Amino acid sequence: MADSARISLASEPLALGALDGRYRAAVAPLVDYLSEAALNRDRVHVEVEWLIHLTSQSVLPGAGPLSEEQNAKLRAIVTDFDAASVNELAEIEAVTVHDVKAVEYYIGRRLPAIGIENLTAMVHFGCTSEDINNLSYAVGIKGAVEEVWLPAATALVKQIEAMAEENRAVPMLSRTHGQPATPTTLGKELAVVAHRLNRQLARIAKTEYLGKINGATGTYAAHVASVPGADWEAVAKSFVEGLGLTWNPLTTQIESHDWQAELYADVARFNRILHNVCTDIWSYISIGYFRQIPVAGATGSSTMPHKVNPIRFENAEANLEISNGLLDTLGATLVTSRWQRDLTDSSSQRNIGVAFGHSLLAISNVVKGLKALDVAEEVLAGDLDTNWEVLGEAIQMVMRAEAIAGVEGMENPYERLKDLTRGQRVDAARMQEFVSGLGLSAEAEARLLALTPGKYTGIAEKLVSHLQ
Incomplete structure (x- = not known):
């Protein structure tokens, strides 16, 4: 088609990526934690809690504790964050050309209605942008892992465990190097898989989500210059821990992101084991050990009506590979920074949701694929004989x-x-x-x-x- 004859779709609200288009339903739960809108909501959350934290401890002279009603109204700025809030932030950022500064102004606009406009200067007090960003990302990633990814991955492993138990006594010919070898049972081989995946889940469940709020180069310089009598380390530690995170006492301008690299390596390892599961099951389907249960009305092949293709496992393979490509890149990029700060982490971290999205999509496909399998015990027995x-x-x-x-x-x-x-x-x-x-x-x-x-x-x- 000639360019002059092509109808442009660029002005339509259409998704560029598959996760926000074709596969939206499978990954939608991550949007509340790892989308750009969720990041901005978490920035508002961190800024609001920092203001409440400073006033509750009367860190700054003249800024004593707020009333319970005022604190509740401040927190309502977060709970009321919606699509209109996203648009307003975008309008502010179009002027500031700075996302975190836009959040500061967004909160400042709401203080007069709470009766604390005199505290506008306390919003973002002592902070560099990365103080807010590192905490916001940590809160969002923690929520995504603990509330979405881990439950989905755990449910999949439980499904495999149930299959292992059901087939624990079903004998099966082993194949080492692709050749007939000492027999095993189907249940035992599935148990090996579940055991491997469970070890990774245990590591992921123990992840430490680190955070810091120590200023432009991690020295509390502005904090001490403005309020020299405060114990700023204690203030920072209690604040970070109050967000449900682990305090990092030694950083440059950025929190070093080592914990992120550790987490992504563990998730990638889970993905790789699951990828191996997919290729093995695909192979067992090909030799008849598993029958795929046809779905009424579904097309297996566009031209060969007898076929039921193992598409769930093939789809999972591809998405696990994409996820790991991103996770590996994030892990390598985020642990490095020129001197006290560069912005390579900023663009990289905006792809965290995509990395987890492809993993979550793969998990969803494997769950569906396993549900559609039936063990062909007579084929296994014939192979042994x-x-x-x-x-x-x-x-x-x-x-x-x-x-x-x-x-x-x-x-x-x-x-x-x-x-x-x-x-x-x-x-x-x-x-x-x-x-x-x-x-x-x-x-x-x-x-x-x-x-x-x-x-x-x-x-x-x-x-x-x-x-x-």
Whole structure:
């Protein structure tokens, strides 16, 4: 289509990115914590609480405690923050060309109605923009992780745990290096996945969300110059902790963001394990271990009506990769800053919501994908029954044990089983014939003759109990 004939959509309120368009419903809960509007609301929250904190402790001479009603009205500036507030802030910022300064003016406009216009100078007192920003981001990220991402990720792992319990005794052929190997159970393999993911969730749940409010270069210089008698470290510490954060006592102009890098590394590791889950399940679907339950009316393929494509797991793979690309970049960028401050963190942190959004979308897809799976136990059993050679490990180990016990004729067990099994299929009859001709003790021979690939799972079923 020629450019002159193309209808422009730029003036329409359409989403540029998939998270705000096609996948909005799956990631909408993050908007209240990690959107630009949420960041501005949290900035208002931090500024308001800083004003209340300074007055409640009478830090500044002449600015004693406010009444409960005045504090409530100040906090209503935050709870009443809405779309009109967003627009008003944008109008102020268009003049100030500074987002945090716009927040200061936004709050200042509301003080006369509360009867404290004399305290306008206390809004943003002693603060550099990063004092407000680092705390606002910490509050928003903490909320997003604890209220949205962690509950979703935990629910997914619980779903996998339930599948592990349900299938704890279902035997399954293992494949090491892609080749038939010692059997396991489907439940045990799912339990391994759940255990790995749970370890990452435990790390993420223990995240320390650090914050600081110590001025332009982290020295409290303006604070001490204006009110030299105050214990500014104690004031700052109690304020940061009052926001539900951990106080960082040593910073430059910025809070160093190390905690963010640690968090993003843990989330990225969770993502990578989940990505491995998706590729494994995709592979099991391809060999028939799982059947996908068709959805009435849904199209599996635009041209091949017999197909039900594993799209949930493929979608999750792609979104986990995008999420990790952003998380890795954030982790690398945010821990560096030229001297006492540069602005590389400012643009980077505006993508935190996108990074978590793609992870949350992937989690949503895996949840839906797992719900649409049915275990094809007959396929698993058939695969085991065509791979009797996997018992070679058991037989040669029993021969070793017999040799140690003094049974004659147990020489070269590995080599003898290699000759029998490598590069060829061995059926039940041939394997039992081989066992019967070894000269094992009666007890050992009976034990091996009773063994089948489906029974050669060790204590796999019991191991699932470690999830409890």
